[in-house]
Amino acid sequence: AALAQHTTHVVDAPVSGGAARAAKGDLLIMVGGPAEDVATVQPLLDAMASSCPVVGHEVGDGQKFKIVNQLLCGVHIAAAGEALALADSMGLDIQQCHEVLNGGAAHSFMFKDRGSRMVTGNFESVTSALDIFVKDMGLVNAAARQADQPVPLASAAEQLYVRGRREGLGRLDDSVVYQMLRDRGKDS
Numbered sequence: 001a002a003l004a005q006h007t008t009h010v011v012d013a014p015v016s017g018g019a020a021r022a023a024k025g026d027l028l029i030m031v032g033g034p035a036e037d038v039a040t041v042q043p044l045l046d047a048m049a050s051s052c053p054v055v056g057h058e059v060g061d062g063q064k065f066k067i068v069n070q071l072l073c074g075v076h077i078a079a080a081g082e083a084l085a086l087a088d089s090m091g092l093d094i095q096q097c098h099e100v101l102n103g104g105a106a107h108s109f110m111f112k113d114r115g116s117r118m119v120t121g122n123f124e125s126v127t128s129a130l131d132i133f134v135k136d137m138g139l140v141n142a143a144a145r146q147a148d149q150p151v152p153l154a155s156a157a158e159q160l161y162v163r164g165r166r167e168g169l170g171r172l173d174d175s176v177v178y179q180m181l182r183d184r185g186k187d188s
Helices: 018-023 035-048 062-091 096-102 108-119 132-147 152-166 176-188
Strands: 028-031 049-051 054-056
Touching: 028 035, 028 054, 028 108, 035 049, 049 152, 054 062, 062 108, 062 152, 096 108, 108 176, 132 152, 132 176, 152 176
Parallel strands: 028 049
Antiparallel strands: none
């Protein structure tokens, strides 16, 4: 509405994939907007993304998809950290655990990607800062409240990210959740 005095041609196109995938033109762009406006920007979207599905014809539909995407990403990172911390606490080789479980039903992009950083313990080399998930999970929970939809796993994951920020870990890679969970388990 605020743009109406300047233009009525607006496309909602949030991205998923991070800086490394953006550099390769390998993003997922979730597109919302009127078909004619989407068609106008389609060549630009195609240049930046390996996938740019139109997820709705209203501006804002793309952002709604992005919220759902971030819920899954945030919960998957937290679950990966918790799983590898449990493996470590049970005396398992976490590198082997990571390799074996990536070949089965527990596999997810986040377990493979973040799990590899959890195994090496290189949290200083930041691909995606923990603070990003503090923000993103806050947006997920706000959207859920607005929709009157309970999201207990997202709420629990948000608290883990918030705790990490409070502990001064916000600028480290989000895979540091493994260390937070592992270290907490060893203190008990």
